[in-house]
Amino acid sequence: MFTGIIETFGIIENIREEGDNRHFTLKSPITHELKIDQSVAHNGVCLTVVAIEGDTYTVTAIKETLSKTNLGQWKTGQKVNLERAMKLGDRLDGHIVQGHTDQTGTCTEIREAAGSWYFTFEYDPGYNNITIEKGSITINGVSLTVVDSKDNSFSVAIIPYTYEHTNFHEFEVGTTVNLEFDVIGKYVARIEALRR
Known part of the structure; x- marks a missing residue:
């Protein structure tokens, strides 16, 4: 779950295709705080961190996600809104956001x-x-x-x-x-x- 309060930007450094999947590598000031298997909202789309290297991390989008969101149009150098999942007990400053683009x-x-x-x-x-x-x-x-x-x-x-x-x-x-x-x-x- 998310709140819709953006923490920071990520900058797309690399895009790699593998079958129907697309791997996005982003540079972000919060990379050092992330963990493998963590959920992060990218332009409101909940994606799982699959790799971390230095100040970059990688997430993967499947065909379904690419077809229903704007991720299929992403380009290297583009800014992406980032938000980590909410913590239980924190204030809900925005509203309840699932990270599932309609x-x-x-x-x-x-x-x-x-x-x-x-x-x-x-x-x-x-x-x-x-x-x-x-x-x-x-x-x-x-x-x-x-x-x-x-x-x-x-x-x-x-x-x-x-x-x-x-x-x-x-x-x-x-x-x-x-x-x-x-x-x-x-x-x-x-x-x-x-x-x-």
């Missing part, structure tokens, strides 16, 4: 607003995921509050700290992001679907 979305608008930014995203409503006004959403692993919720789109307001300390500052119109919808909302949507 689907991807596309950035459709970026608007500056006197020191902050509004980002708008569209997603395929065919997966039956929903947002609600002032509800929670995770974008590339970042816990955020939904504004302007619609059937297949929503916006979020980004403060300067979040803009600088996550990869939001690299987003452009057309950027593909990982979306994890609020776990409570997913259960409500499932119950409603079963009632029909």
